[in-house]
Amino acid sequence: MDKEADKELDNRQVIGSWLSGPRATAESMGVDFGYRGERFGLPEHGPGSIASLGRRVAAICVDWALCALIAYGLLADGPSSLGNWTLLVFTVTGILTVGTLGSTPGKRLLGLRVVHLSGERLSFPRAAARTVLLALAVPALIWDRDSRGLHDRLTEAVQLRV
Template identity: 45%
Template structure:
């Protein structure tokens, strides 16, 4: 015979112990401070700064060429994230791009992340840990420094 406790378990949803209290908790990241997941607002400000820098450089170097801004942005992201772990905007707002274990992202992950970031759609779709599709595909995460 079916007991009420058997039915109630699936009606109540997943066990409370699996509940995530903050972005990055299940990845072993602290709730706040150094090493915590960089929130969307901080990342968006960094992106706007990087895009503004790309516009400035492309206008000065290439004039009104439509392809120039995206190219400058992509080169900046690839070179700086691949070598330093952050773009200029990231650095200003205090975030770094790292692997899930906290080590350096490296050039291969930086190129995957940059290509997907330039496609825009992956960057605006994120999970409970606030990792965009571009970060998930590259195996990276944006953390506070």
């Protein structure tokens, strides 16, 4: 009877570890991940901390809406070409604003900026590479434990709260 109870408990633990994910399993084994940005010496909360996912998504939505408005008003021949022109305006705007000011209009509105891991402004070539990777979408959907997308990792960038 004890063997059956132990077996059932082991099965529950295995299923529970699968449902809670690899991070929870690693933490239960004693691995300490710390908070987002701790590896870079950033604060956990407040100005200078890594931007939350919600703020970053809201900023990209604001940027996309502004670029769609520009594309619709100035460039698009009709609804069929609006998406392509919006993507082009989004990419050019991102390269120019992140490369010079350190943030897009949406990021500025939501209090975010993009910097190099050293804390300095992101160089123009890095900003251009980051924006092109972001326009491809897939690199932005692959994250590390600090919630940085692959486009940020490849360009050694981080999005911070101002």
